[in-house]
Amino acid sequence: MVTTHNLGFPRIGRKRELKFALERYWNKTISEEILLAKATELRSKHWQDQVMLDWVPVGDFSLYDHVLDTSLMLGNLPTRISELPGSRLDDLFRAARGRAVNDDRDCVGVKACEMTKWFDTNYHFIVPEFDRKTQFSLYADSFLRQINAARRQGIQAKPVILGPITYLWLGKSKDGTNKLELLDELISVYAQLLNVLERLEIQWLQIDEPVLVMELDQSWQHALRKAYYQLQTTSVRLLLTTYFGQLQNNLQLACELPVSGLHLDAVKAKDEAVKVADWLGSNKILSLGVIDGRNIWKTDLNETLNWIEPIHAILQDRLWLAPSCTLLHVPVDLDCEVTLDTEVRSWMAFAVQKLNEIDVLAKALEHGRNSVSEILLENANAIECRRHSTRVHQPVVKCRVREITDAMGARQSSYRQRAQAQRERVRLPLFPTTTIGSFPQTQAIRQTRSKFRKGKLSQQEYRFAMQKEIETCVREQEVLGLDVLVHGEPERNDMVEYFGEQLAGYVITQYGWVQSYGSRCVKPPIIYGDVSHTHTITTEWVQYAQSLTDKPVKGMLTGPVTLLNWSFVRDDQPRAETCAQLALAVRDEVLALEDAGIGIIQIDEAALREGLPLRRSQWCAYLDWAIRAFRVAANGVKDSTQIHTHMCYSEFNDIMEAIARMDADVITIETSRSDMELLDAFDQFHYPNEIGPGVYDIHSPNIPSVDSMIDLMKKAAQRIPIQRLWVNPDCGLKTRSWEEVKPALRNMIAASRYLASNLKCFKVS
Ligand code: GLN
């Protein structure tokens, strides 16, 4: 017998049902009961999708984020939230978004918790907060209800929780308290939970400790030992899961922990998986994550069997099979895709298809390959066809990449000289104001795009409608008094997907959505072949915006590293190679914008940091090729063309030096939720060019006050000469409404004007 299971299933639903329910609840179109009923329905459907498995994960669903759910279950919410009146759902949304649905419109809300990226994925979690007063207590009702519901439905439930050490590791100490001092109390709450699960006769509990793939010092390794020694007191068997990488020097520790099973990401750490099979204690099961939970390609089933058959021969019943990690990071079901190019589609597998692959592998192990020979043959054909397809390989593109030189990545002059040329071309006040690119994506805009996509609008009608949107956006910005305008990006569904639609080598899905944070989903386009730029993409819109105003309009592009990190990429060539192809494509577009007379061009690299390998020892290599790709994309322009870049939702302090190497003239960067903590980096590192630390948290519906933004800018001015500071929001405004954006930007501009006319507040250098 080979046991099959899954680590987690996408929550959002095939057609983003969860997103729509949440948003309806937030704007009070539906009640809490209806929202919760929708969630119940989705969970039940998703369990049904997984019945081919021996064990189905339960507790992996979340209304917003599973780390936040863990905080609620452990009774660990910041006091500013827990002391407010309301239900647990109110607490949840206040922590996530700064306000509960019944908080009245004018209330300023509460400061939402920080949000940051989950390991090296584009999923964002809500950062747990700790301080010396932190206490934990168990609130497991919602979790237990889900387990009971699954059982009532006849599901073999394997509850899933986030492990205590990863939970502590991911959280943030607000007052310098050593997080590990909280360990004892935390473990005792986990122990209580285990007692409850024991009473429910739970056989297996999946406990996620992805922190095991990180570089852990002795104190954290010790914490792991301590936690799991103390948690072995019940009859509940613990399946300790790690994913997203190799365990390296944590491997032995992971194998020695007193748990009943260990799951390894055998896509990222195949060699380790093979080794562990040899020496894992005979009282433990080994779960191999053999199907890539981070990408959408079919697994080569025959090749996988080649290496897992010998392991099966050793482990027999002690071998479990699963995807490498939770399937949260892939779309739900390839069967929804009816318009996708059929050839490329035949190379893919989404969550449901991946679970079928697991099932086939298990059958092949148990009953021999012959028992599934047809499926294996079909799989082999798809793999062969992809490998040799002439649609994948474009010799011209490969040749252009080989010919990239260092000179292509260097500006003609130093920042100082360029800044001079740029000042002569565009006059800007001190503390110039700008935005990050997108303006509210109204219902009307979405409808226009959707009608055009469905052929209900002609090219001409569509262009006209978009021009009207651009005009509205430009006029609003003029009225507000922004200094550098944007066209507003109405034509873009998404900053990556839009370019994926226009570049060769990409395909786009209809329903390939993946959760990014809360109700926000992205539909990563899929790079299946060599990428190239075949026509200009953005010039028409930006030029149109510029024709409407005397103020400078900033062109808006997505950078090569972000295109790479937010697409599903090829697994048949190194990421660096794909990134270099993308860099050339973006460079072509940058030069087209410059030729069209656009003097300021922003190249967003929102995802630069999340591409960093999880281990610092591998950072350097990544940053080398990633920064080089940005430079190739951006730096072919004249001195007088100002290059901006933008980054968000990550900790940047430790890669500032690499960011400086990009040599963008201006960088706008997220900081407002973390109170300008980012700027600590400038104590040690002297950032040479201009910078716009975000002062308006656009992920919250709250309107920032003038004073709060002045304060943030004053903090910034302590580290950066004011001549090099810009004032801008944290990120694009597409998810906000005009009613929110207008007063917020009005306040932001007022803050900028106040600062410019009160220079005595600053020491002018
Ligand atoms: N230009 C994009 C926008 O404004 C940037 C978005 C992002 O960084 N995530 O929407």
Ligand code: ZN
């Ligand atoms: Zn951003």
